[in-house]
Amino acid sequence: MSEVRTLIIIPAYNEQDSIEKTVADIEQNLPGFDYLIVNDGSTDRTGELLDERGYSHIDLPVNLGLSGAVQGGYKYAYQMGYDCAVQFDGDGQHQARYIMDMVKEIENGYDIVIGSRFVNKKKDHSLRMIGARILTVLIRLRTGTRVADPTSGMRLLNRKMIHDYAYNMNRQPEPDTLAYQLRRGAKIKEVQVEMNERTAGVSLYKGLWPAAKYMISMIISIIFLS
Amino acid sequence: MGLRLQFFMIAISVLVFLAIVHFIRKSRLTTQMAVIWILWALGLVIISIFPQIIYSLVKLLGITTTMNGLFIIMIFIVYCLVFFLYLKVSILETKLNALVQEQAIRSKEDTER
Numbered sequence: 337m338s339e340v341r342t343l344i345i346i347p348a349y350n351e352q353d354s355i356e357k358t359v360a361d362i363e364q365n366l367p368g369f370d371y372l373i374v375n376d377g378s379t380d381r382t383g384e385l386l387d388e389r390g391y392s393h394i395d396l397p398v399n400l401g402l403s404g405a406v407q408g409g410y411k412y413a414y415q416m417g418y419d420c421a422v423q424f425d426g427d428g429q430h431q432a433r434y435i436m437d438m439v440k441e442i443e444n445g446y447d448i449v450i451g452s453r454f455v456n457k458k459k460d461h462s463l464r465m466i467g468a469r470i471l472t473v474l475i476r477l478r479t480g481t482r483v484a485d486p487t488s489g490m491r492l493l494n495r496k497m498i499h500d501y502a503y504n505m506n507r508q509p510e511p512d513t514l515a516y517q518l519r520r521g522a523k524i525k526e527v528q529v530e531m532n533e534r535t536a537g538v539s540l541y542k543g544l545w546p547a548a549k550y551m552i553s554m555i556i557s558i559i560f561l562s
Numbered sequence: 563m564g565l566r567l568q569f570f571m572i573a574i575s576v577l578v579f580l581a582i583v584h585f586i587r588k589s590r591l592t593t594q595m596a597v598i599w600i601l602w603a604l605g606l607v608i609i610s611i612f613p614q615i616i617y618s619l620v621k622l623l624g625i626t627t628t629m630n631g632l633f634i635i636m637i638f639i640v641y642c643l644v645f646f647l648y649l650k651v652s653i654l655e656t657k658l659n660a661l662v663q664e665q666a667i668r669s670k671e672d673t674e675r
Contacts, residue, residue, distance in 0.1 A: 506593050560600055561583070
């Protein structure tokens with residue numbers, strides 16, 4: 337157990353089928369770590385389940401979407417005095433065993449540590465990964481830094497970044513915010529991790545139109561707003 | 563379109579673009595809204611540099627005067643933006659109500675405890 341106090345933030349929207357597995361993973365692989373489930377106004381039994389099991393959680397009275405939920409988690413982390421906080425998806429994609437390696441990089445002085453699928457692995461040629469490649473190239477052009485896995489949701493922030501993400505506008509947990517932080521001198525490190533296929537739930541960006549909308553908004557945001 | 567009008571259009575659209583970026587930098591606009599406005603401003607810049615786009619579009623729609631066509635197209639886009647705003651405001655209103663009610667219920671629970 338390290339001396340750095342870390343909070344694991346688990347945004348959960350209708351995750352009744354996978355949230356227990358996620359918490360079990362954390363309790364097994366990271367004993368003694370604090371976690372906080374942010375129930376983002378779920379309409380299924382997620383809320384009841386969290387109460388029954390006695391999991392550490394907060395309930396948002398209205399649905400804010402992923403950005404708002406994660407930001408709520410960062411606010412909690414800042415107010416409770418945590419040194420770093422990681423976003424950890426409740427749908428079973430992320431694996432707790434990699435978090436220790438990521439915390440070590442925070443101790444080495446990095447501001448943001450990304451749990452990256454592609455540090456020493458190649459992206460495949462699916463449409464999804466072509467999108468990710470475009471974002472990697474754009475961020476490189478704008479900031480001079482290569483972020484191999486910009487769309488990874490597994491991000492660990494130090495206390496300075498927690499405050500920034502928690503209290504400022506337009507700090508959605510997306511690639512454009514990484515570009516923004518890089519341009520303001522943040523130091524970002526990627527750590528190789530593996531991710532599971534989603535065990536439950538669907539991607540936020542499923543379907544051609546939402547995916548196109550996401551790409552347009554990311555490209556414009558990285559070019560003009562970072 | 564006369565050359566003078568075209569220069570005017572280009573100047574205005576570039577100014578609009580710069581103003582939008584400025585306001586976003588000062589954190590007065592969320593990224594989602596900003597993207598819509600940047601696309602809009604880019605569109606303005608493009609049609610003021612290449613007004614031929616409007617000419618052929620107007621011809622395609624069968625409108626005789628270019629200016630009338632431009633008005634119709636612009637009003638339609640503004641119409642869409644206003645509708646989008648109405649959607650956003652409705653959602654906001656509903657969420658605000660839910661939030662206030664929830665807060666009231668919780669504070670009653672707290673005082674009774």
